[in-house]
Amino acid sequence: MTAHTTRVDVGIVGGGPAGLMTALLLKRRGISAAVIETRTKDTIHHTQRAGILEAATVSMLVDAEVGSRVLTEGHEHEGTVLSFDGEQHRIDFQALVGRSVWLYPQNEVFFDLANAWEREGGEIHWAVTDTQVHGIETTSPRISFTDAHAQARSIEADLIIGTDGSRSMCRRLIPEEVRTDHFISYPFAWFGILCEAPPTAPELIYANSELGFALISQRNETVQRMYFQCDPDTDPDSWSEDAIFDHIQQVLGTEGGVQLKRGPIIDKTVLPFRSYVCDPLSHGRLALAGDAGHTVPPTGAKGLNLAFADVRVLIPCVEEFITELRADAPGHEGEAAETPESLRRYSRTALDRVWKAQNFSYWATNLLHRQPDENPFTHRRRRGEFDAITGSVHGQAYFADSYTGWSD
Numbered sequence: 001m002t003a004h005t006t007r008v009d010v011g012i013v014g015g016g017p018a019g020l021m022t023a024l025l026l027k028r029r030g031i032s033a034a035v036i037e038t039r040t041k042d043t044i045h046h047t048q049r050a051g052i053l054e055a056a057t058v059s060m061l062v063d064a065e066v067g068s069r070v071l072t073e074g075h076e077h078e079g080t081v082l083s084f085d086g087e088q089h090r091i092d093f094q095a096l097v098g099r100s101v102w103l104y105p106q107n108e109v110f111f112d113l114a115n116a117w118e119r120e121g122g123e124i125h126w127a128v129t130d131t132q133v134h135g136i137e138t139t140s141p142r143i144s145f146t147d148a149h150a151q152a153r154s155i156e157a158d159l160i161i162g163t164d165g166s167r168s169m170c171r172r173l174i175p176e177e178v179r180t181d182h183f184i185s186y187p188f189a190w191f192g193i194l195c196e197a198p199p200t201a202p203e204l205i206y207a208n209s210e211l212g213f214a215l216i217s218q219r220n221e222t223v224q225r226m227y228f229q230c231d232p233d234t235d236p237d238s239w240s241e242d243a244i245f246d247h248i249q250q251v252l253g254t255e256g257g258v259q260l261k262r263g264p265i266i267d268k269t270v271l272p273f274r275s276y277v278c279d280p281l282s283h284g285r286l287a288l289a290g291d292a293g294h295t296v297p298p299t300g301a302k303g304l305n306l307a308f309a310d311v312r313v314l315i316p317c318v319e320e321f322i323t324e325l326r327a328d329a330p331g332h333e334g335e336a337a338e339t340p341e342s343l344r345r346y347s348r349t350a351l352d353r354v355w356k357a358q359n360f361s362y363w364a365t366n367l368l369h370r371q372p373d374e375n376p377f378t379h380r381r382r383r384g385e386f387d388a389i390t391g392s393v394h395g396q397a398y399f400a401d402s403y404t405g406w407s408d
């Protein structure tokens, strides 16, 4: 069958938040893009992921003109609570660093971006199969795939952007002799639930006790998100509703303090922890952004925000590259292509922030989780570290500055 071919400036593999935000912002700068995505729009819209947005992420959504739901339906959080053995300390983000975060679920961020892209007539193919990327070391890279109607298709472009998530096939196109994969895994996971109940507290609570970690998060007025530390091999169905709530309540402390608001559990998942960085984030005519280039454990709420931070750095670099290309005499199809300096700069600049976020996510994970070799010394030492953070304005400011996303 002959492949149906379209031609754009930039072909994007992966229609998650990073891919769609990239497509929209490129369009605002007169650069055409087409997006392909393996899942359906409905599946992604109903998949629970991140919930905390840094102020810079919110600004990008507002500036990209995707609609104002993030401001009208999202909730500004001016602080968060750290709890250790039932003792609670509030970190006041606004007082410490003058920034807030917003609670607005990632699936709604995705929905706003996808609707905006479709409303503006942007090319997107949902539910594709057989994705392949060709010729990233040449002047004419190309994506081939089969669309949802079994039609073979091809997208020709000057640049391919891989925003295809943590199992990225795009990053494996960067040759092994050029690419360094930095990777660690953790000996624990998060057991996440969604339950039909009102919020337990006005802000998020990150808790540690001898039982390990728990997070009391939120979704909206009637549905809440909570997590607790578990073994990576845990079967979600092996925990009853009562056992889950009793365990989280114990981590929070049972005497006085916060009492969990309980309700029917409508979703249970186990989320393994990994830290990964691909270096570099660009090679030839390919650039990676978001989880395709790096993943962090979710403790610092950095994954989605880091994906958007990549896009902030990437867009002007792509614009520079496309502008130079348009000014040059057209080259020959399929000629060997070096990595443009603008895309090398993207990789260097984005990775600086990625490593800051890796460090914060790793540090917060180790501060708040129980290790398999935990003993009275390690627990008491952790208490000392916790006191050093909560007991000093400088310690609190470190947490607040990192959690709310530094200033660019």
Ligand SMILES: Cc1cc2nc3c(=O)[nH]c(=O)nc-3n(C[C@H](O)[C@H](O)[C@H](O)COP(=O)(O)OP(=O)(O)OC[C@H]3O[C@@H](n4cnc5c(N)ncnc54)[C@H](O)[C@@H]3O)c2cc1C
Residues within 6 Å of the ligand: 013, 014, 015, 016, 017, 018, 019, 036, 037, 038, 039, 044, 048, 049, 050, 051, 052, 106, 128, 131, 163, 164, 165, 166, 167, 168, 169, 192, 271, 289, 290, 291, 292, 298, 300, 301, 302, 303, 304, 305, 306, 307
């Ligand atoms: C349970 C959970 C909780 C989290 N909590 C937080 C949080 O509180 N705060 C935070 O900031 N982050 C959090 N994260 C991380 C955050 O969800 C990710 O960092 C974010 O989704 C990254 O966006 P992305 O667009 O890079 O990748 P993704 O959202 O993964 O999008 C990639 C897309 O590419 C598509 N794709 C993959 N392969 C192909 C292919 N071959 N062809 C076409 N399409 C393809 C996928 O279907 C996917 O839709 C959490 C993650 C999980 C799983």
